[in-house]
Amino acid sequence: MLSIMIVDDEEVLHVLYGKLLKHKGHTVVASAFNGDEAAGIYRGLEPSPDLVLMDHRMPIKNGLEAMEEILSIDAGAKIVFLTADAGVAEKAMDMGASDVLLKPFRMDLLLRTVEDAAHKVGDRPAPT
Amino acid sequence: MVESVSREQLDGDATEEVWEPDDLMEMVSHDLINQQQAAMGFLELLEGSKGLSEGERVLVTRTVEALEHTARLILQVRASLVQREWGEYRPARVSLDRAIAASCRTVQGAFARDRLDIELKGLGGSTEVMADGMLSEMLTQLILMIAEPAPPNRPCKLMVSVEPKGEFTTVRFISEGFALNPMVTDALIGGRDPHGRTRDAVTISLVRRMLMRYGGRALMEPVPPGGVGAHLVIELPRGSDTDAVDHDS
Numbered sequence: 001m002l003s004i005m006i007v008d009d010e011e012v013l014h015v016l017y018g019k020l021l022k023h024k025g026h027t028v029v030a031s032a033f034n035g036d037e038a039a040g041i042y043r044g045l046e047p048s049p050d051l052v053l054m055d056h057r058m059p060i061k062n063g064l065e066a067m068e069e070i071l072s073i074d075a076g077a078k079i080v081f082l083t084a085d086a087g088v089a090e091k092a093m094d095m096g097a098s099d100v101l102l103k104p105f106r107m108d109l110l111l112r113t114v115e116d117a118a119h120k121v122g123d124r125p126a127p128t
Numbered sequence: 129m130v131e132s133v134s135r136e137q138l139d140g141d142a143t144e145e146v147w148e149p150d151d152l153m154e155m156v157s158h159d160l161i162n163q164q165q166a167a168m169g170f171l172e173l174l175e176g177s178k179g180l181s182e183g184e185r186v187l188v189t190r191t192v193e194a195l196e197h198t199a200r201l202i203l204q205v206r207a208s209l210v211q212r213e214w215g216e217y218r219p220a221r222v223s224l225d226r227a228i229a230a231s232c233r234t235v236q237g238a239f240a241r242d243r244l245d246i247e248l249k250g251l252g253g254s255t256e257v258m259a260d261g262m263l264s265e266m267l268t269q270l271i272l273m274i275a276e277p278a279p280p281n282r283p284c285k286l287m288v289s290v291e292p293k294g295e296f297t298t299v300r301f302i303s304e305g306f307a308l309n310p311m312v313t314d315a316l317i318g319g320r321d322p323h324g325r326t327r328d329a330v331t332i333s334l335v336r337r338m339l340m341r342y343g344g345r346a347l348m349e350p351v352p353p354g355g356v357g358a359h360l361v362i363e364l365p366r367g368s369d370t371d372a373v374d375h376d377s
Contacts, residue, residue: 010163012163012166013165013166013169016165016170016173019173020173057158061317065345084157084161084203085340088340103161104164104165104168104195105165106172106196107168107169107172108172
């Protein structure tokens with residue numbers, strides 16, 4: 001079972017992803033509503049979550065910038081990027097996202113993506 | 129979220145709240161896609177529950193499909209509006225130095241001759257970025273917005289410098305004697321949809337989307353110790369020798 005952080009500026013999507021993940025036995029360990037808040041919360045999480053679900057278009061700091069900051073804090077962070085913009089999707093992969101889902105996506109695809117990322121969790125470098 | 133506007137606001141401020149259709153589409157589509165994503169997801173959860181009859185399950189499935197179809201239509205409309213406005217993006221090597229020099233000349237001539245001294249640094253005539261012929265127009269609009277708060281009654285300076293940084297070229301705007309317009313910096317950096325004065329908001333949206341189209345970004349830098357003013361930076365992908373050249377730019 002995975003510990004997951006949700007980053008999205010839409011509260012209704014927090015509720016949706018939370019219900020879906022909980023139903024499948026995963027735990028939402030943190031939530032943030034903009035990229036700046038996400039980076040700050042991630043920095044304080046001990047242990048780090050297994051996975052971050054990251055929206056792109058958010059106030060204050062967008063998803064790409066938040067992802068860059070989180071990866072600078074924790075190079076082993078697994079981030080699944082969620083966006084409606086195909087151009088941003090390519091950039092997210094180039095910058096180190098574990099995977100990208102283009103909105104609108106089906107919930108079974110989200111779950112499969114999250115669970116595929118779970119197999120990569122073991123790759124996380126040991127803390128020094 | 130796009131803020132709603134009351135009837136009183138519409139009546140009292142009708143000229144201020146008229147948006148260009150494509151800018152409105154850009155903002156509204158973001159909210160619509162998210163709401164449709166949520167509706168689809170909740171219905172899918174319902175679809176997977178055990179309490180539904182077969183007939184009910186078919187209805188839920190069809191509703192999910194209809195929502196998904198509508199969301200994709202919205203994205204197609206948004207993409208085609210962008211393409212209609214600017215045409216297909218064909219990135220080419222464009223002289224950044226020439227674009228900045230032309231933009232600064234335009235700004236000085238049109239607006240800031242007596243209010244603002246613009247100083248250019250690091251322009252050697254050979255810096256190229258991946259963009260298109262609209263780069264100069266984007267820079268002009270950006271500099272006009274940056275310079276707008278410069279007061280006419282005291283000396284103000286805007287320094288514009290260019291510096292390579294990995295795969296990008298940074299263009300740094302440093303103000304002396306005035307603050308940068310926070311509406312501009314918030315919207316460019318945070319990606320927030322700008323509200324308020326229509327002309328500014330539409331222009332910011334245009335500049336932001338052009339930056340995205342070029343694969344660039346904007347950020348604010350902390351002012352170094354002893355430094356003054358505000359530092360806004362835009363980063364544009366550098367051109368390489370193998371890329372096509374846009375000789376018209």
